[in-house]
Amino acid sequence: MSSSKSHRKKRCKSSKSSRRDSSMGLMENDTLPIVKYDIKTSKAMGRYMVSKKDIRPGEIIVSEEPLVVGPCSNCKVQCLGCYQNLEHQETIFRCPNCMWPLCSIKCPGLKTTYGHTEIECTILQECQSGKLLNYENLQELRMHYQTIVPLRCLILKTTDPSGYATLLDMESHNEIRKKIPDLWKSNQEKVVDRIVKQWQLTEFSEQEIHTICGILEVNSFEIGQQGVSIRGIYPTSFLLSHDCVPNTNHTDEEETFKLTIRASIHIPAGYPITLSYAYTLQGTQKRREHLLENKFFECKCRRCTDPTELGTFTGALICPKCENGLVLCDNPLDFDSKWSCRKKGTCPGYSISASSMTLLLDKIAQEAEDIDGNDIPAMESFLQKYRNVLHPTHYLCLGVKVSLSQMYGRISGHLIHALQENHLLRKKEICQEILKVFDVIEPGYTRIRGVTLYELHAPIMLLLSRRMENGDDLQKNEVKATLKDVIRYLVEASVILSYEPPHSPEGIMGKAAKDALNQIKDWEKIVGKLK
Numbered sequence: 134m135s136s137s138k139s140h141r142k143k144r145c146k147s148s149k150s151s152r153r154d155s156s157m158g159l160m161e162n163d164t165l166p167i168v169k170y171d172i173k174t175s176k177a178m179g180r181y182m183v184s185k186k187d188i189r190p191g192e193i194i195v196s197e198e199p200l201v202v203g204p205c206s207n208c209k210v211q212c213l214g215c216y217q218n219l220e221h222q223e224t225i226f227r228c229p230n231c232m233w234p235l236c237s238i239k240c241p242g243l244k245t246t247y248g249h250t251e252i253e254c255t256i257l258q259e260c261q262s263g264k265l266l267n268y269e270n271l272q273e274l275r276m277h278y279q280t281i282v283p284l285r286c287l288i289l290k291t292t293d294p295s296g297y298a299t300l301l302d303m304e305s306h307n308e309i310r311k312k313i314p315d316l317w318k319s320n321q322e323k324v325v326d327r328i329v330k331q332w333q334l335t336e337f338s339e340q341e342i343h344t345i346c347g348i349l350e351v352n353s354f355e356i357g358q359q360g361v362s363i364r365g366i367y368p369t370s371f372l373l374s375h376d377c378v379p380n381t382n383h384t385d386e387e388e389t390f391k392l393t394i395r396a397s398i399h400i401p402a403g404y405p406i407t408l409s410y411a412y413t414l415q416g417t418q419k420r421r422e423h424l425l426e427n428k429f430f431e432c433k434c435r436r437c438t439d440p441t442e443l444g445t446f447t448g449a450l451i452c453p454k455c456e457n458g459l460v461l462c463d464n465p466l467d468f469d470s471k472w473s474c475r476k477k478g479t480c481p482g483y484s485i486s487a488s489s490m491t492l493l494l495d496k497i498a499q500e501a502e503d504i505d506g507n508d509i510p511a512m513e514s515f516l517q518k519y520r521n522v523l524h525p526t527h528y529l530c531l532g533v534k535v536s537l538s539q540m541y542g543r544i545s546g547h548l549i550h551a552l553q554e555n556h557l558l559r560k561k562e563i564c565q566e567i568l569k570v571f572d573v574i575e576p577g578y579t580r581i582r583g584v585t586l587y588e589l590h591a592p593i594m595l596l597l598s599r600r601m602e603n604g605d606d607l608q609k610n611e612v613k614a615t616l617k618d619v620i621r622y623l624v625e626a627s628v629i630l631s632y633e634p635p636h637s638p639e640g641i642m643g644k645a646a647k648d649a650l651n652q653i654k655d656w657e658k659i660v661g662k663l664k
């Protein structure tokens with residue numbers, strides 16, 4: 134939450150809002166809606182969702198429209214109607230009424246439920262908030278956006294009282310947040326004071342606004358397609374609990390912002406239905422830190438408890454003393470725990486404090502972040518430089534490898550048909566290596582697996598075609614076996630990516646996977662039936 138896309142939930146109290154009922158509208162065979170979960174409560178987690186029955190991979194669990202949508206709190210200046218980025222002063226049009234930024238007078242999001250509504254425009258105009266926007270300084274202007282989603286939540290009180298009640302029923306962690314002075318003060322200054330003191334909207338109490346801030350922090354989903362920075366709050370989906378190896382994934386629709394949560398693996402009846410509120414391709418310390426600071430709980434899931442992160446070694450370093458032992462955290466549930474080499478006996482002994490480890494990783498992370506996303510040689514140099522420091526599947530290597538898996542074959546100078554054999558083999562090797570990790574931490578029908586399976590098919594096909602063209606001595610059975618592997622990858626990729634919005638890069642890739650499958654049929658003329 135703010136389950137990011139990397140990272141986010143339905144309740145069956147039918148007495149609640151009509152919106153909630155709409156999320157139960159999963160009609161099977163045009164019959165009654167089927168609710169696939171129960172809501173349970175535990176001391177540690179509060180309310181959480183469990184499956185009512187066995188749920189198949191790919192099955193929809195919740196599909197629902199948002200209560201509220203709007204800019205993320207750290208967004209750049211964007212159109213209040215359609216959320217398109219407005220990074221340059223000359224592209225900004227000012228709403229003639231409220232004076233807030235829009236893309237144009239014809240913005241498709243004007244006067245729409247999840248865009249710039251008439252009521253919002255009137256409130257912003259009447260309180261003269263537009264006069265406080267400094268169009269000469271976009272950095273300053275963007276700070277005002279933090280107030281938009283809280284305001285939209287408060288507007289629900291008048292426009293949709295039952296939706297507002299649903300919202301207020303969500304966890305705000307006020308008691309914990311009050312004790313974090315920086316956080317409380319920041320909300321006070323950037324949201325509460327702006328609404329109450331600057332805009333003089335005195336019908337809302339300070340406590341109510343703080344509660345809304347907390348509810349948004351704890352329960353909202355990062356949504357939107359490429360390049361937009363928006364969040365949505367949903368009447369039911371918020372009930373999914375967190376797990377660092379989630380069993381669901383979610384997509385949101387471009388125009389309606391409808392959120393659909395699907396099982397990514399088989400979920401047996403009675404099991405918690407989970408998603409990851411943290412970025413799964415991070416190490417345990419980073420994920421736990423994020424969860425504690427933003428969601429206010431300490432994760433104790435299976436992955437967090439295991440120093441090897443379920444055998445993926447996504448947090449492991451290579452011992453600088455014995456040079457082949459692995460350095461793992463002694464107690465991953467303790468932020469202050471030291472790390473030590475596990476090669477007992479042959480290693481003279483090595484350990485490093487938690488704070489030194491953080492410094493080291495932050496430094497390397499910064500280096501990885503500074504690499505231009507299109508610079509394949511720089512990414513390869515990074516991996517080479519840290520090959521004796523980081524485990525090959527350490528999260529910092531993994532991030533770079535994910536980029537490489539997609540860049541080889543896609544960027545100028547490295548387009549797929551121009552790739553030399555060594556680069557095709559490298560792309561294949563990277564895809565296979567990262568897939569092994571995703572099979573554990575992002576298992577099943579997940580976006581990252583779909584994309585990587587698609588990426589993997591390309592070098593294999595090209596290597597095979599080139600060998601055929603070269604007249605290499607290939608056995609029919611060998612060709613058939615390779616093609617069968619490729620078909621497996623493409624079938625799975627096309628199923629997974631068919632859940633993505635059709636115009637998103639992943640949706641387009643899903644269509645390409647289907648096309649590639651059709652093309653493989655041509656190979657049957659050469660090698661005979663493949664099924």
Ligand SMILES: C[S@@+](CC[C@H](N)C(=O)[O-])C[C@H]1O[C@@H](n2cnc3c(N)ncnc32)[C@H](O)[C@@H]1O
Binds near residue numbers: 304376
């Ligand atoms: C989005 S809310 C989930 C619904 C919430 N449990 C409720 O009753 O409203 C997120 C909050 O649920 C709790 N939570 C979710 N997953 C958890 C987990 N794995 N361990 C502990 N607490 C968890 C935390 O308090 C977290 O801040």
